[in-house]
Amino acid sequence: MTTTTPSPSATSIATAARTIGLTKIFGTTDSGVTALDAVDVGIEVGRFTAIMGPSGSGKSTLMHCLAGLETPTSGQVLLGDTDLTRLSDKALTLLRRERIGFIFQSFNLLPMLTARQNVELPLTLAGRSVDRERMDRIVTVLGIQDRLGHRPSELSGGQQQRVAVARALVTGPDVLFADEPTGALDSRSSTQMLSFLRSSVREFGQTIVMVTHDPRAASYADRVLLLADGRLAGELHDPTEDSVLAAMKGLGE
């Protein structure tokens, strides 16, 4: 382990998700690539966790396994009390729809739907009704109340990203996964996106896991998990841009 400053409350915080001995080998066990090597990690409830590490260290694979998008070679992935490795494909699909939120680098909004329909889409797909109060709070926090009748092509890039965040929050997912959410954004939009993510932790108690290469983005998190060669190589609590940079240097970045 590299730099580790345990936060006083770290041991008392419940976990929304965790991995036990999580191993992922791509290809055959003999000639494959070990992307994750017996990783034990807990994702704390109501906190913002960033995953960092050099290219190829296993960040995306860890996120995909936690989100039930990738099947581990061995070990367990638990979302609350549910062991994802024991679920059928159909049950996993349902679980992703009902308990997990995603924000991708390209926001993946559907062009023919209005902003409101895009935000409500996960509920529509799940046959759930819209919780008006929650919807109102989300669009107010994100400042898109007066844009909801517009299609994505009629929105600025920043507004589109807010619609994508609202869509990811609307179901009240157990965990919201963000894959390089600022990767394609200029610095002003990145700051906005990170502020939205932070406010969703503050306002809604949302649990967030974000994969990023950017130390500034990681500094918005409560905690940074550092990966190297498919293993947990350290963690930082209440990170700053400088402490993240120093930790990444320690990993040879």
Ligand SMILES: Nc1ncnc2c1ncn2[C@@H]1O[C@H](COP(=O)(O)OP(=O)(O)OP(=O)(O)O)[C@@H](O)[C@H]1O
């Ligand atoms: N589908 C796949 N088939 C074969 N090897 C894979 C596959 N996906 C990932 N890998 C390998 O697993 C290792 C971890 O990859 P992963 O994408 O998780 O790393 P990462 O830290 O997210 O990298 P980056 O920062 O470059 O996106 C790498 O060696 C990668 O080449």
